[in-house]
Amino acid sequence: MFRVLDLKLDVRGAEHIPVSGGAVLACTHVSYLDFIFCGLAGLPSGRKTRFMAKEQIFRNRVAGPLMRGMRHISVDRAAGQASYREAVEKLSAGEVVGVFPEATISRSFTVKPIKSGAIRMAVEAGVPIVPMTVWGSQRLWTKGRPKNLTQRHVPVLIRAGAPFQPTKDDDLDKLTITLRERMQTLLDEAQRDYPEKPRPGTDTFWLPAHLGGTAPTPEEALDSSPRPE
Template identity: 60%
Template sequence: MAEYVYPPVIKTALGVFKALNLKFRLEGTEQIPRTGGAVLVSNHVSYLDFIFAGLAVHPAGRLARFMAKKEIFDNRIAGPLMRGMHHIPVDRQAGASSYAAALKALKSGEIVGVFAEATISRSFTVKDIKSGAVRMAVASKTPLIPIAIWGPQRLWTKGRKRRLLQRNIPVTILIGEPMYPKRGDDYDAVTAELRARMSELLDRAQREYPDIPKENERWWQPAHLGGTAPTPEEAEKLDLKEAEDRKAAREARELGGGSS
């Protein structure tokens, strides 16, 4: 397919990263196949993760098509860029079409990027994940490639102000060994193994990260490493509250729209 948008977007992003002197650590690029489909499964710590996860496949000369929520495609600025880069919109009310689009991309030899946690992890640990990525890999006969990203949460994450122009931030991207699930496997067990590998990569990225947060910056460090980010249990409660508030707001809008 024609690539009129993706290459200049990458070039622009790399120029911005250079201007901000972001310090990259990118390991495991040899795990990315040079040809053929693959499911790239990343943890999710920031609103910028798809940009950095995309860099994981760049040294192999590949482009990743990320599955992202439909609302991003509805945005008047981000939407045309997302469509131009051939990313895949996910409508949570009609997930079958998104799954079909991802399978089509995989079978045509594309790398499809998935944030299996669905939403940003407030605890900066890997949340529970569903088996969708595993099922896509099996159905398309492509490998699963786990990756971990650490550092972008300092630029823009849930519940924090954007600090997109912050300079000298280290960003770590670790790519794990591919997994090759097949039909007949226990998908839940494979999903648990995938999550364990992602967690191991993320823990290594966090423990080997070159920056130590100052006292007033400990919010970007997970609780188990001495930070003040919510624990996984606290984060789950916050996510539940957010979902309930969103549902109530949606119902209120629908009720208001239906009144005369």
């Protein structure tokens, strides 16, 4: 499908993903397709990524068989401990596990406050965390917008940052803040480097408000109501 759409994939920082041993990929979240693009960064190192995703996706008649076939990890938010334990086991066994610490798609296209689960998993399994970002995928399919999987030549930037390894002696709250800052820095760089701007007269929904787009501000995104014109 990517070849048919001629997506302009730009992967940088793939060398930060270890060629062996467990690792947590902690990625920003702007699109329903981010797990696919984030996972591409591991391929140069010969790594396949097992993602944690909400269990509703596994119940979907189309996506469900694919998610189960790729052996991703179903997350029931009402009983998340089982999926957390599964992720730690996979990490301890030397696998790469991908997480979206924001938990849901950021409608503002900035990094939302993140959960501490990624840090805690890395500490318990004794593996590094690789901060990541994906930018451009929101033009294809994002929250609150109809999907547009016929749009061709869309640039999608995938960036992996330098890994760091938290330990049980570290302050987990401070490390969670550090992870969010590193994710935001990568996202800022990807937005700055993005090779396309909206054409005059076209919808700027895919740009954050601070870059002149019509996406809601982070404050507005806390409310589910549309941004006022």
